Amino acid sequence: MTEPLYLTPEEVSERFRGAISTGTLANWRAMRVGPAFVKIGKSIVYSVADLNQWANQQTVKCRATNRLNGKEHEQS
Template identity: 90%
Template sequence: MMEPLYLTPEEVTERFRGAISTGTLANWRAMRIGPAFVKIGKSIVYPVADLNEWARLQTVACRATNRLNGEEHEQS
């Protein structure tokens, strides 16, 4: 089965396991923040490609600690 090109707000909530509610999506749309969306009449849909990119931009990169890098520092 092919991945859909667009998701409804309810489907976006499911995709992100409830971490983003439909109410939050509505607030973000009103403030013009969050993932890109398409409005056709009264219908709102989110392009999957834009959701993927938005999620990628939300990724928080963590730096490795010195211990993980194998660099133990002696305390003076």
């Protein structure tokens, strides 16, 4: 089965295992923060590609990880 191109807010919440509620997504849309979304009429959907890009941007790199990888002097 192929992954859908777009997800509803409920599906986005499920994808992130409930860490992001549909209410949080609604608040983020109102404040124009969070992942990009598409509004078609009254329907809201999120592109899977945009969600992946947004999730990758949320990655936090710890200094200890850099030291372990031999990148002690690099700045993130």
